[in-house]
Each structure stands twice: as C-alpha cells, then as structure tokens.
Amino acid sequence: MREALPGWAGGVLTGLQGVLLSYLVVLAPALAAVAGAPSLDGSAAVDWSGAATVATRLWLLGHGVPVPAGDGVVSLVPLGMVLLSGAILASVARRFAVKTWTSWGLAVAAFAGGAGVIAGLATAATDSTTASVLRATTVGALIAAPAVAIGIWRAYGARLEMLDRIPATIRAGLRLGLATLALVLLLAAAAGTAWAVLGMDRVASTATGLAMDPLGAGALALGEVLYVPTLACWMVAWVIGPGFVVGTGSLYAPDTLTEAALPQLPLLGALPSGSGGWWVWAPAVVAALSALAFALLHRRVGRGWAGARAAGTAVAVVAAGLAVLTMVSRGSIGPGALAVAGAEVVPVTIVGTALVAGGYAAVWGAREGWRWLRSRGNDAGRTEDAGRAGEDAVGQGEVSAGGVRPQRSSRLM
Structure with missing residues (x-):
C-alpha cells in the first residue's frame, strides 16, 4: 500500500485514519448500547444522537476540550484516550507514512485538523467554538507528532543524527531519569491495583446500584x-506523599484520608480507602527504587564531574516528568465541590525530586565509600609487598661471593 501511494498521500491518510479510528473506538460501543436498549425495556425509540453526543464528548475530553456538565464543566482528561490515539497513529503510520519530513508533517496536520473539525462541529452552537477548536488542534498536534514519528521509525529503522551530538553524559542522564520515572509509575500502578482489589466490594455495590443494562x-x-491511566497518575502523587484530591475538602495520601461526596461511578470505588500503617512507607519505596535505578545504571553514569552531570540531568528529567504527569491528570469532574480533582504540581514535583535525588545520593555515597575502602586496602597491600621486597633485596645483598648466605645470630645484643 505504501509503495502505491505518493509520500504526501500516505501522510494525509495516516492522520485522517487516526482521527476516524480513534473516534470509532468510543462511538461504536455507545451506539451498540442504545441499539440494545429497546430489546431490554420495550422502548421503540433509539437515541442515536444522544449516544453520539456522549461518545463525541469523551473523545473531545481526550483531546483537551472541556465539556459542559450542569453549572460546571468536565475537563479531566482521560489519558487512556490519549494513549489510544497515539497507538493508532503509530500503527497506521507504520503502514502508510514514508520516511520524509513532508509525510510526517502532513500526518500531524491532518490529525490535528480532523480534531479541530470534530471540536468545531460539536461546539458549533456555543460561544466556546473558537477556543475548543484551538485546544483540539493543539492537543491533536502534540499527540500526533511523537506518535507518527514512532511509527515511521519502526517501519524504517530511522535514527536521528542529532542524537549523536548529545554528550554521552546527557544521554546517560536521560536514560537514568526515564528509567526512574518508569519504576515510579510501576509502583503507582501496583499501589492502585492493590487498592482496587481491596475496594472490590465498593466497586461491585456501586455498579449494582446503577442497575444498567449489559x-x-x-x-x-x-x-x-x-480514565485508568489518569488514576495511575493520581497514584504517583499518592506514593510520593503529597497525595491528591477528588473534590473540595478531600485528601488521599499515605498518612491522611479525608473523603468527600463522590459521583456514583464504579471506578471511584478503587480509590484508596485507608491510610497510616505500612502505607506511610510508600515514599521510602520511591527513594529505594530510585537507588535501584542508579545502581543498575551506575556504570553508564560514570564518576566525577561527568557522573554528576549525568545524575543532575536525570534529576531534571524526573522533575519535568512528575510535573507533566501531575498537570495532565488534573482537572474538573463536575460543578461545585467537584471542580477540583488531581494533585498539586509544585508539592508533588518538589517532594518527588527530593526523594529521587536522595536515592541517587545514597548509592553514589555507598559506591564512592566502597571504592575508597578498596583503595585503602590496595595501598596497604602494596606497602606490605614493597616491604617484603625490600627485605628480600637486603637478604640477597648479604649473600657471599661464593653463593653462601651468612647465618644470622638469634642472640639478642
């Protein structure tokens, strides 16, 4: 297929298919739900437009466009939609896009333009049309740019030559910082899974109370x-320590739990339902995982000023990553008290960066201390060997010309 199309056409098709397929992922289940409703309740009317509106709003939320909810708005981004759109674009780009800047740029522009068109049509009767189109276009471009590049790289094995110009210490720091972020996310996902298992009864009771058709x-x-990836970002703030809020007056943290009235949604039953005890050690686990990442990559990081630059780069990467994860997972889930959900950017970034830096410093100190002890041991060994060699040299000097070594007297003088 790629060979039969000009490069520009492959790029345009990549972007348009990304918009269409990602939209169908949320539209098809919504239409299926309303199509099956009449056979269950005896109703003859099928609300196709209502299902399409719900699907469109969910898609737009995933591309940065808030949707109205009574007297307020819902602006909390379902990060799973972002990941899904990126995965679709990468897969389509691998088959249709070519290894040119034109193809890449047209794919990004087509996806961003398609997102803007959907936002414009969905908000045509409101006063926020222009702002919605700009937000959808901007976020669409931010999603498509790396996703299409990944798809092209996977298809052609492309390599950016500019990466070779980055100093080795900076590359090592980037690798260490990204590895640390991955471990922190893994810990957050594990903690979220644990709370979901512990809250299965709450999830089941909430789902049963909704009395929905299959x-x-x-x-x-x-x-x-x-929204599960969004919840995972909340759990990053939880394991670091500052925690997050879901509604004004609430706080979910390892050492504090203050709950507020929440919408009847099964997913919210997976939020942490306890605090204190062993949970307060969660920040220490973050520091330990940071130390583990540094220990595994310490040979790449190096020593001296070069190692310090690499470690500093890694800390900066972690700080930027935590700030981004916190910002994209923060928003409103409704009017009134529900206008705030997520974590505060500054506390999470500062505390998380301090924990990571402490973990790095612990391994750095242990490594340098061990090297110092080894060097002291080696110096002592070399001194002892030198002394023995000197005694042997003196003994050899006392050998007579006839080859007979004179006997030393053992009598004390």
Missing part, C-alpha cells in the same frame, strides 16, 4: 478504562 454497562466500563 450494553450500557459495557459502554460505561469502556469510558472508565480510558
């Missing part, structure tokens, strides 16, 4: 799955 429940489950 297809409607499936559509709701799909929407909640798209």
Whole structure:
C-alpha cells in the first residue's frame, strides 16, 4: 500500500485514519448500547444522537476540550484516550507514512485538523467554538507528532543524527531519569491495583446500584478504562506523599484520608480507602527504587564531574516528568465541590525530586565509600609487598661471593 501511494498521500491518510479510528473506538460501543436498549425495556425509540453526543464528548475530553456538565464543566482528561490515539497513529503510520519530513508533517496536520473539525462541529452552537477548536488542534498536534514519528521509525529503522551530538553524559542522564520515572509509575500502578482489589466490594455495590443494562454497562466500563491511566497518575502523587484530591475538602495520601461526596461511578470505588500503617512507607519505596535505578545504571553514569552531570540531568528529567504527569491528570469532574480533582504540581514535583535525588545520593555515597575502602586496602597491600621486597633485596645483598648466605645470630645484643 505504501509503495502505491505518493509520500504526501500516505501522510494525509495516516492522520485522517487516526482521527476516524480513534473516534470509532468510543462511538461504536455507545451506539451498540442504545441499539440494545429497546430489546431490554420495550422502548421503540433509539437515541442515536444522544449516544453520539456522549461518545463525541469523551473523545473531545481526550483531546483537551472541556465539556459542559450542569453549572460546571468536565475537563479531566482521560489519558487512556490519549494513549489510544497515539497507538493508532503509530500503527497506521507504520503502514502508510514514508520516511520524509513532508509525510510526517502532513500526518500531524491532518490529525490535528480532523480534531479541530470534530471540536468545531460539536461546539458549533456555543460561544466556546473558537477556543475548543484551538485546544483540539493543539492537543491533536502534540499527540500526533511523537506518535507518527514512532511509527515511521519502526517501519524504517530511522535514527536521528542529532542524537549523536548529545554528550554521552546527557544521554546517560536521560536514560537514568526515564528509567526512574518508569519504576515510579510501576509502583503507582501496583499501589492502585492493590487498592482496587481491596475496594472490590465498593466497586461491585456501586455498579449494582446503577442497575444498567449489559450494553450500557459495557459502554460505561469502556469510558472508565480510558480514565485508568489518569488514576495511575493520581497514584504517583499518592506514593510520593503529597497525595491528591477528588473534590473540595478531600485528601488521599499515605498518612491522611479525608473523603468527600463522590459521583456514583464504579471506578471511584478503587480509590484508596485507608491510610497510616505500612502505607506511610510508600515514599521510602520511591527513594529505594530510585537507588535501584542508579545502581543498575551506575556504570553508564560514570564518576566525577561527568557522573554528576549525568545524575543532575536525570534529576531534571524526573522533575519535568512528575510535573507533566501531575498537570495532565488534573482537572474538573463536575460543578461545585467537584471542580477540583488531581494533585498539586509544585508539592508533588518538589517532594518527588527530593526523594529521587536522595536515592541517587545514597548509592553514589555507598559506591564512592566502597571504592575508597578498596583503595585503602590496595595501598596497604602494596606497602606490605614493597616491604617484603625490600627485605628480600637486603637478604640477597648479604649473600657471599661464593653463593653462601651468612647465618644470622638469634642472640639478642
């Protein structure tokens, strides 16, 4: 297929297919839900437009466009939608895009333009049309740019020559920082899974209380799955220590739990339901994982000023990553008290960066201390060997010309 199309056409098709397929992922379950409803409740009317509106709003949320909710708005981004759109674009780009800047640029422009068109059509009757189109276009470009590049690199094995110009210490720091962020995310996902298992009864009771038909429940489950990565980012703030809020007056942290009234959604039953005890050691685990990452990559990091630059780069990468994860997972989930959900950027970034830097420093100190002890041991060994060699040299000098070594007297003088 790629060979039969000009390069520019492959780029345009990549972007348009990315928009269409990602939109169908949320539209198809919504339409299936309303299509199955009449057979369950006897109703003859099928609300196709209502299902399409819900799907469109969810898609727009995933591309940065807030949607109205009563007297307020819902602006919390379902990060699963972002990841899904990126994965679709990377897969399509691998098959259709070519290894040219034109193809890449047209793919990004087509996806961003398609997102802007959907936002414009969905908000045509409101006063926020211009702002919605700009937000959807901007976020669409931010999603498409790296996703299409990844797809092209996977297809052609491309390599950016500019990466070779980056000093080795900076590359080592980038590798260490990204590895540390991955371990922190893994810890957050594990903690979130643990709380979800502990809260299975709450999730089940909430889902049962909604009394939804099977297809409607499936559509709701799909929407909640798209918010699971957002919840994982909340858990990053939780394991670091400052915690997060879901509604004004609430706080979910390892050492504090203050709950507020929440919407009846099964996913919210997976939020932490306890605090104190062993949970307060979660920040220490973050520091330990940072130390583990440094220990595994310490040979690449190096020593001296070069190692310090690499470690500093890694700390900066972690700080930037934590700030971004906190910002993209913060927003509103409704009017009134629900206008705030997520974590504060500054506390999470400062505390998380301090924990990571402490973990690095612990391994750095242990490594340098061990090297110092070894060097002291080696110096002592060399001194002892030199002394023995000197005694042997003196003994050899006392050998007579006839080859007979004179006997030393053992009598004390």
